[in-house]
Amino acid sequence: MPTEILSPDTFAAQQNASPLAALKKAGWEQFQQLPVPQRTNERWRFSNLNHVKLEGFSLPPAPAKEIQQELLQRSALIEKVSGKIVFADGHLLGEVSLAPELHAQGVILETLSAAAEKHPALLEQYLLKSGTDLGGEKFLALHQAYLKTGYFLHVPKGVEISAPIAVYNWLAADGAAVFPHALVVAEENARVNVVDFYLSRDESAKGFAAAAADIHAAPGAGVFRKVVQNWNEQTQSYQIDNTHAENNSTVTTVSVNLGAKRARFENAIRLNGSGSNVRLYGLTVADQDQEFDQRTLQIHNAPDSYSDLLYKNALLDRARTIFSGLIRVAPGAQKTDAYQTNRNLLLSPDAEANSLPGLEIEANDVKCSHGATTGQLDTSELFYMQARGIPKETAYELLVFGFFEEIIEKVDNEELAGVLRTFVQEKFKRRSAKNLLG
Amino acid sequence: MNAFPPNDTDSSIDIGEADAETAAAIDIDREKGNFSFKEDYAYDAGVGLNAGAVDYITDVKGEPDWVREFRHKALKIFESKPLPTHWGSKDLENIDFAKIRYYLAKGQKPSRTWDEVPDDVKETFERLGIPEQERKFLAGVEAQFDSESAYSRMKEELSKQGVIFVGPTEGLKEHAEVFRKYFGKVIPAADNKFAALNSAVFSGGSFIYVPKGVKVAQPLQAYFRINAENFGQFERTLIIADEGAEVTYMEGCTAPKFDTATLHSAVVELVALKGAKIQYITVQNWATNVFNLVTKRGVAEEGAEIRWIDCNIGSRLTMKYPAVVLKGEHARGEVISIALASENQTQDTGAKMIHAASHTTSNIVSKSISVGNGLASYRGQVHIPKSLSHCKNNTECDALLINTNSRTDTYPAITVRGSQNSTQHEASVSKVSAEQIFYMMQRGLSEGEAMSLAVNGFINDLVQEFPMEYSVELKRLVELEMEGSVG
Numbered sequence: 001m002p003t004e005i006l007s008p009d010t011f012a013a014q015q016n017a018s019p020l021a022a023l024k025k026a027g028w029e030q031f032q033q034l035p036v037p038q039r040t041n042e043r044w045r046f047s048n049l050n051h052v053k054l055e056g057f058s059l060p061p062a063p064a065k066e067i068q069q070e071l072l073q074r075s076a077l078i079e080k081v082s083g084k085i086v087f088a089d090g091h092l093l094g095e096v097s098l099a100p101e102l103h104a105q106g107v108i109l110e111t112l113s114a115a116a117e118k119h120p121a122l123l124e125q126y127l128l129k130s131g132t133d134l135g136g137e138k139f140l141a142l143h144q145a146y147l148k149t150g151y152f153l154h155v156p157k158g159v160e161i162s163a164p165i166a167v168y169n170w171l172a173a174d175g176a177a178v179f180p181h182a183l184v185v186a187e188e189n190a191r192v193n194v195v196d197f198y199l200s201r202d203e204s205a206k207g208f209a210a211a212a213a214d215i216h217a218a219p220g221a222g223v224f225r226k227v228v229q230n231w232n233e234q235t236q237s238y239q240i241d242n243t244h245a246e247n248n249s250t251v252t253t254v255s256v257n258l259g260a261k262r263a264r265f266e267n268a269i270r271l272n273g274s275g276s277n278v279r280l281y282g283l284t285v286a287d288q289d290q291e292f293d294q295r296t297l298q299i300h301n302a303p304d305s306y307s308d309l310l311y312k313n314a315l316l317d318r319a320r321t322i323f324s325g326l327i328r329v330a331p332g333a334q335k336t337d338a339y340q341t342n343r344n345l346l347l348s349p350d351a352e353a354n355s356l357p358g359l360e361i362e363a364n365d366v367k368c369s370h371g372a373t374t375g376q377l378d379t380s381e382l383f384y385m386q387a388r389g390i391p392k393e394t395a396y397e398l399l400v401f402g403f404f405e406e407i408i409e410k411v412d413n414e415e416l417a418g419v420l421r422t423f424v425q426e427k428f429k430r431r432s433a434k435n436l437l438g
Numbered sequence: 439m440n441a442f443p444p445n446d447t448d449s450s451i452d453i454g455e456a457d458a459e460t461a462a463a464i465d466i467d468r469e470k471g472n473f474s475f476k477e478d479y480a481y482d483a484g485v486g487l488n489a490g491a492v493d494y495i496t497d498v499k500g501e502p503d504w505v506r507e508f509r510h511k512a513l514k515i516f517e518s519k520p521l522p523t524h525w526g527s528k529d530l531e532n533i534d535f536a537k538i539r540y541y542l543a544k545g546q547k548p549s550r551t552w553d554e555v556p557d558d559v560k561e562t563f564e565r566l567g568i569p570e571q572e573r574k575f576l577a578g579v580e581a582q583f584d585s586e587s588a589y590s591r592m593k594e595e596l597s598k599q600g601v602i603f604v605g606p607t608e609g610l611k612e613h614a615e616v617f618r619k620y621f622g623k624v625i626p627a628a629d630n631k632f633a634a635l636n637s638a639v640f641s642g643g644s645f646i647y648v649p650k651g652v653k654v655a656q657p658l659q660a661y662f663r664i665n666a667e668n669f670g671q672f673e674r675t676l677i678i679a680d681e682g683a684e685v686t687y688m689e690g691c692t693a694p695k696f697d698t699a700t701l702h703s704a705v706v707e708l709v710a711l712k713g714a715k716i717q718y719i720t721v722q723n724w725a726t727n728v729f730n731l732v733t734k735r736g737v738a739e740e741g742a743e744i745r746w747i748d749c750n751i752g753s754r755l756t757m758k759y760p761a762v763v764l765k766g767e768h769a770r771g772e773v774i775s776i777a778l779a780s781e782n783q784t785q786d787t788g789a790k791m792i793h794a795a796s797h798t799t800s801n802i803v804s805k806s807i808s809v810g811n812g813l814a815s816y817r818g819q820v821h822i823p824k825s826l827s828h829c830k831n832n833t834e835c836d837a838l839l840i841n842t843n844s845r846t847d848t849y850p851a852i853t854v855r856g857s858q859n860s861t862q863h864e865a866s867v868s869k870v871s872a873e874q875i876f877y878m879m880q881r882g883l884s885e886g887e888a889m890s891l892a893v894n895g896f897i898n899d900l901v902q903e904f905p906m907e908y909s910v911e912l913k914r915l916v917e918l919e920m921e922g923s924v925g
Contacts, residue, residue: 045851331843349857350824359848361867364839368867372852375860 003058005177005208010059011145019116020147023128027144034138043135046322046354047293051262053236057177057208059146062091067172071201075168078195078415082163083109088170088201090149090178102161108154109165112181115152122154126185126216130242134266134295139238143179143210150181150212153194155221160191164226164413171200171207171231182213186221186249193224195416198239200232200259207235209260214242217249219273224252226411230423231259233288240266245305247273254410257284257292258423268297271305282311283407283420285427286319286351296325298340300333309340312407314400315351324356327370331362340370345377345403397428486536489513492638495541499607499641504618512627512637519631527784527813529755533729538701540639540672596654601685602647603658606674609645616647620678624707624735624763633733636672636705643673643704648683648714657686657719657905673704679714679742686717688905700728702753708736708744712766715743721908723752723915726783730756740766740795747903749776750785751915759817761790764798764829771800774903776912779812779844780919788817788849793829793859802833805897808844809919815847816865824855835865838896840889840920870896890920 003010011028015021037044037052063071072093075086083098098109108119116123128147132140151167169180186192200207209231217223223243231237237260245251257263269278284292298307313321323342344353357370377399385395401424408420484491492513496506521530596603602613609617627637644660679685702724710716716736724730730753736744746760762771773789791800806814816835837846848865870892878888894901894916901909 046853334842344854346854346857346859349827350855352824352853352855355850355852355854355861355863357848357850357863357865359837359846359865359867361837361839361847362843362845364842364844364869366839366867366869370848370863370865372850372863373861374852374854375862376858 003060005057005059005142005146006054014059014146014148018113018148019120020112020123024145024147027141027147030141031138031145034141036138037135041135043295043324045324045356047264048262048291048320051236051291054142054208056206057175060089060173060176063088063172067201068093071168071170071172075166075170075197077197077419078164078166078413080163080415081166082161082193083165084167085109085111085151085165086168086170087149087178087180089172089176092149096151098165099163102159105159106156107159107161108152110152112150112152112183113148115183119152119154122185123152123183126214127183128212128214130214130244130268130270132240132242132266132268134240134268134297136238136240136264136266139210139264140212140240143181143212143238143240146177146179146210147181149179150183152183152185153192154185155187155190155192157187158189159187161193162191164193164195164416166195166197168197168199169209169211171205171209171235174205175207176205177208177210180209180211182211182215182225184213184223184225185216186218186223188218189220190218191222191224195226195228198227198229198231198237198259200230200235203232203234205232205234207231209235210238210240212240212242215244215251215253217243217245217251217276219247219249221246222250224412226254226413226416227256228420228423229255229257229259229263229265231263233259233261233290235260237263239264241268243267243269243278245269245271245273245276245278247302248275249273250277252279252281252410254281254407255283256407256420256423257282257294258427260290262291262293264293264295266295268299269307270299270301271307272301274302274304276302276305278305278307280307280309280311281407281410282309283404284311284313284321285316285404285424286313286321287316287427287430289318291320291322293322294324296323296340298325298327298338300327300329300336300338303333304335305333306337307339310343310407311341312343312345312403313353314345314347314403315353316347318348318350320352320354322354322356323372324358325370326358326360327368328360329363329366329368333363334365336363336366336368338366338368342370342372343403344372344374345400346374347376347400400428485539487513487516487538487540487635487639491540495639495641498541501607501610502614505610508622508627509638512634515628516631516634516638519634521631527755527757527786529784530729533701541641599652599654600649601652601654602645604645606640606643606645606676609676613645613647616678617645617676620707620709621676622707624709624737625705625733629733632703632731633705636674636703636733640672640674640705642671643675644677644687645675646677646685646687648679648685650680651682652680653684654686657688659688659690671700671702671704675704675706676709677707677716677718678709679711679716681712682714683711684715686719688719688908690721690723690908700725701731702728703731704733706732706734710736710738710742710744710769712739713741714739717745717747718760719747719904719908720749721904721912722748722750722756725752726754726780728753730758732756732758734758735761735763735790736771737763737765738769738771741768742766743770743772745772745774746789747774748787749904749908749912750787751778751919753783753785755784755786757786759788759790759819761792762800763792763794764800765794767795767797769795769798771798773802773804774900775802775804776897776900777804777806777814778916778919779806779808779814781810781812784813784815786815786817788815788819789833790819791821791831792819793822793826793831796826797828798826799830801831802835803900804833804835805838805900806836806846807838807840807893807896807916808846809840811841811843811845813845813847815849818850820850820852820854820861820863822854822856822859822861826856827858829856829859831861833861833863836896837865837867838893839867839869840893886920890917893920
């Protein structure tokens with residue numbers, strides 16, 4: 001059986017059994033038609049397209065029993081959860097678990113394939129409805145064609161999920177391609193809290209991930225989503241998120257990007273209802289030859305809405321980051337209050353930070369601003385700490401981790417914050433602070 | 439025969455003497471700049487662009503062979519390059535290059551004395567409101583009528599100092615040694631499609647050379663005019679400030695109104711050698727049928743400083759991003775920009791700072807105002823490559839939106855590598871606060887007056903950067919634009 005993802009046979013073989021067949025077929029056809037991103041495409045400005053490679057990845061079989069066992073055991077980064085799903089190489093491991101009281105209140109947590117059988121109307125309403133305006137059309141189409149291992153989380157009116165639902169997506173086999181999907185729907189006045197982990201089993205297996213998320217916050221709803229991307233550095237990662245915020249809804253997302261050789265993250269927020277309130281936080285720690293390519297879009301379609309974005313990048317070695325953000329205020333979206341901030345901390349002379357903060361404003365009664373700064377650690381702050389007897393290396397670490405802490409504390413969950421601190425520290429352990437100081 | 443009835447029988451102009459006087463005193467000549475003369479051109483390259491037209495221009499000007507070659511090469515580049523795709527406006531596609539006349543001139547040689555200037559050209563200046571006395575104050579006036587210099591004159595002390603201030607045709611013939619060394623080096627013909635177009639058909643503009651250590655006390659000025667329908671104007675300006683020299687150049691544009699589109703595509707190259715300072719001031723107020731597609735770039739050597747002070751009020755579509763290449767250590771670059779986009783106008787302006795040496799600093803301050811459906815965009819680039827250290831950039835962009843359908847875009851691109859480099863970029867969009875307007879109206883100002891006061895306040899700190907006569911003019915232009923913009 002062919003498994004190469006670019007082969008029509010591979011597509012056809014996994015297609016037969018799926019209830020999402022029509023949607024997947026449309027995705028496959030689009031994927032065939034869409035061109036590979038070109039250097040002249042503004043949406044790919046500054047991206048290193050040499051690293052974009054679709055060849056050589058396949059749909060792997062389910063991992064061996066002992067590997068499944070191992071991964072299930074490792075899928076316990078946070079203990080206090082109200083539900084859990086574990087995927088590996090595009091296969092569900094074990095069972096979907098959900099707190100009984102939430103199940104009783106009508107909360108749905110299913111794999112996409114299961115949801116397609118049980119809740120076709122809801123999927124029809126919410127799944128992959130918005131496309132992307134940020135350049136990743138071809139990757140989103142491929143994601144759609146191989147849609148299978150995502151999850152569907154539906155929270156009925158007024159129901160609150162306080163402890164997070166944890167979703168683990170593992171890459172295990174060498175050359176594996178995965179297509180994780182997060183479909184989160186919070187009905188009126190519901191509260192939802194969810195964490196997505198993207199992880200690799202080891203440091204050496206090559207991997208390809210084209211993930212996507214559809215987040216819907218109905219009037220008055222609150223969605224709090226955290227994404228921890230820590231694939232190994234042999235992975236190509238594409239992540240295309242779409243969020244819809246209706247009247248008086250609140251959406252907060254925290255994205256922590258640490259892994260992958262090349263990671264592209266497209267995050268579009270549509271504020272469709274007045275009184276909606278969206279906060280986007282991002283933390284990226286880039287080292288070696290990593291490239292993080294972040295494209296964001298804050299679309300204000302309704303009056304009296306608020307959005308605030310803060311993306312912080314720290315760069316080591318020869319790493320590159322691209323932040324391209326756009327605030328778009330539609331005609332008539334008066335009293336919009338929108339902000340966008342990008343802070344780049346260069347910790348190596350060979351690193352490169354690119355910043356493209358943009359505004360497109362078509363309403364006049366608005367408050368919109370953006371700021372972008374790129375620089376090194378403040379030498380006077382280092383000096384101040386040294387003057388008080390703190391060794392230079394310690395002072396350096398304190399300042400760098402202080403830079404990260406502003407985002408880490410936004411996850412508002414001590415367990416998760418601890419996990420993030422550990423991940424970041426592991427990345428830094430590869431070098432001593434002494435080397436960094438040069 | 440009496441074509442005009444006596445005043446006393448005409449009731450429509452029957453107003454009291456005092457009223458008429460008051461009216462005259464407060465009124466502004468709205469017809470100023472809204473006129474055209476019968477075209478009478480001694481030289482005309484015909485309509486459309488081809489090798490023949492390029493040869494014609496070279497022949498008429500009696501240029502040396504290297505210039506002919508340069509023009510032909512540029513024409514080939516122009517033909518091979520596509521129009522920019524994701525630039526400011528789709529409006530670019532409306533330019534019909536085959537319908538444009540690429541060269542016409544009065545045929546006169548640049549003249550040195552006022553008496554030699556043809557009468558109808560003098561009349562144009564008269565209508566522009568440039569008093570003859572004012573010219574005497576100016577260090578040297580290079581008044582350009584269409585594509586050839588109509589009048590150029592320098593004060594004696596400037597000539598004594600060795601300052602050259604001529605048109606490019608005279609520059610390339612009389613001062614070939616210094617001209618050829620820098621011409622087309624800062625902005626090569628292949629830089630972009632419009633730079634190639636200019637390189638193929640350029641005529642008019644200025645060539646300035648300021649010798650070592652000479653500080654030109656008064657600004658050098660040039661007035662530009664377009665006065666032929668469907669006629670593109672392709673000035674070529676090259677300014678060289680030798681080591682330690684200082685010079686300020688000012689250009690201001692107005693144009694008569696025509697029905698069909700007019701293309702204006704200038705190329706301006708500045709070279710500031712070690713420790714030199716160049717300040718280039720522009721007030722652009724073309725008629726609203728003009729496409730204004732300009733390439734401006736300066737190279738600053740060690741310790742040199744280049745400042746672009748740019749104000750865009752007119753034209754249908756302006757695309758202009760003054761650039762500074764900071765080539766020597768401790769060089770400094772600055773762009774101060776004001777853009778006013780009124781009804782049906784697109785002002786796509788910005789700045790580029792290319793850091794190419796350590797310890798260089800750059801500063802960009804841009805303020806734009808969008809009125810009606812006008813669109814003002816800021817497009818910027820700041821580039822600090824690897825291997826450099828201690829470079830700094832500061833960028834501030836503020837936009838003011840007047841009406842509900844006004845629009846503004848901001849698209850900066852910042853790339854930083856190297857060590858101890860830092861950049862900061864800030865942009866904001868706002869409207870004039872209702873409270874401010876209310877406060878002023880409560881004190882007896884009309885809504886329109888309050889609005890123009892608020893807008894003038896918004897750009898005031900940048901207007902200060904312009905010389906006195908320009909800043910007064912600017913304030914008046916803003917007032918004019920704000921009339922009827924509210925309500």
